[in-house]
Amino acid sequence: MDTFLVSRSYLETLSTADLITLADEYGIEIPPNLNRRFIIAELLEAVEDIDEGRRDDLLDDKHNFKYYDELPKSYNETHIGALMRNPVWAFVYWDIRTTDLQEITQTKSFLGLVLRVSLFSEGQDNPSDSFEVSVSLDNREQYILLPAHESLFRIDLIAEFSAMEPRVLAYTKKMPIPHGHPEISSTSLENKFSPILELSGLPELLRTHYNNHRQSFL
């Protein structure tokens, strides 16, 4: 593999088995039970050594130069990303490396893919709640409604099997769910706010917010 493609973020998407295979390609001996964090560090160090030897400038070579004029259908990486569309809807997108997809779909007991949404309270490592959304093999994106009362969320892309444990293919960072003032809720539609907030337009904004974002009031 080209060292250029080996970055920390890329390595973190690989399974431990793939990391060991890659280390083997680079001639790195991995002692049994070595933590994946150390394998990644070893790989990055090896890549850095190779890059050091490549410090020369680029060659001007228009004959072998490849210009990309079409967006790739896939980056052939197992990866998941998420971002907020508004305070309660997250947009989730993912990709699965061809070899990973082949491996899981060729497993006889493969049931399907799910997105597991884990919800966290502030400062907690363990999820306070979670739910799953089934996704088809062809699907690569999904909008997901998040409960407004939770603080953080993480989404795992999981392959489920009938005869073995589910396999987490990729996961997002823990991301914050935006929070407004607690009084900005369905009950507050009936509330009386201070005259200055009323003059500022809060009641009208709340009505608009309720019409457009009913889910925020659940």
Add this chain to the structure above:
Amino acid sequence: MSKKSLVLHMTLHQGYFRHLEGKHKAKNEILFSSISQVYLPLLNMFANLESDGIPFKIGLTISPTLCALLSDPVIQQSYIEWLDSLIILGEAEVKRYSQGSEQYSLAKTYLKNCKRDKRDFVETFNQDILSKFDYYAKRGSVELFATCATNCFLPHYIDMNESICAQVETGLQSHKTFFDVVPEGFWLPDLGYTKGIETILRSYGINYSILDTHGILFSTPLPQNGIFTPVRTANSFAFFARDSETPADITGPLGYMWNPSYRNQDRDIGFDSDMELLSGFLGESRSRVSTGFKYWARSEDQKNNALYNFDKAKECVQQDAKSFLDKKSEKLTKASRMIEAEELSLVCAMDASILGQVWYEGIDWLESLFRQAADREDIIIEHCTDLAKSQFTLQKVEPFHSAASGTGYGEDLLDSSNDWMMKYIRKSTERMIDLAERFSDDTGLKARALNLAAKEILLAQSSDWASMTHQRMYPEYASERFSQSVNAFATVFESLGSNSISTEWLTNMEREHTLFPWINYRVFSRKK
């Protein structure tokens, strides 16, 4: 008694459309009509007020992509050529109508305006209108805000701090290049805010920004003075709330712009006339575009058959400016009876294209606003900087995730029409951050290629493409431009892997996208 201030802020932005030839050349018209209908009239208004000794204060954000275009000699020359073709069209229009008719009189006025625009641009401003904005900034009449490099909707990148830093740092560098200062205020594109952005802005020495109304009104704790005083975040970054009524005052269903005496901006000979008449103006593309020759007024009966009358419109402008000032003064007076604060303010922020393009008489209205405000004692027009002096005594709040588009959260920038862009731009951004780390000390051809890569990432991050796709405004063009930037980045990325590149291609790309010639790809580096 509290001091009651009005802050007026306008955003001047244009996506980076720079096409000197080919099928997209007509897209330049978007910029050219903005120069003629908004930027030159604004500068002429400033000059009129200055020569009459009328004090005025206005906040402006001039986006880096617009600065790059306005300072580009090739674009400047194209604008002059566009004006020349408009003058030829105007002469044909004057000939088309018989002397003495109302259309003849309107055509003559429009022709005169085109000639005046050319004279102003070439002789008065020496093709350099940015310097004139800078002149008014240095006089203290204009407060310039900085903004992101390419109108990037920052909440979409909140998990990629390096990317937000790159947008902010490049935006500030652009501001410094064109206006020679690092400003205190920063305009968030589409007013996109989510928690954490203020930390990055503060780290660059910026002191304040403006949020959409609900960003402040839904904050925790609730703002005790509503939208009438700025608030500050935990790191003492100040936020002003935009007055939610101002856009509706102008463009809402009962807004000023719908007055039947005002010009109908939808009827233009560029769309209504025979192709034969327009052929000299439209050039090879023959795509119909707006010409500015608009003869009809908005009519109450929607029949659109009343001819536009400049004098009638002028009378309405005076009345509407008075009505606006009365309304804001009344709101501030009511607020002053409810709360005790030394200074109360209302921030009226709008896109400059609303004044001049969407509402033809908008700049005249603004001028009238300044003239009338100068004679009033109940209201004073101020800059944000005047009102942020007691920044460290403001109420501390945690503002709410908010934006000025969509239904208040920028949903139009992420929906089924444009969400396909996300995986490409976020993957490319991740890779750019890695590249900046890996090639931190490189020079020569590698650094040149990396600088191009950084520029293309910034361009691809512009929300203009998502917004145009959502609004179905040249959606194919927006997709093409987005893909072009992502592909250019991918080309550099793979070239760095194979250790070779075509300098011919690199040079062509640098010539095509001439913005940010000073860019340093290390703006994407992880901050240690």
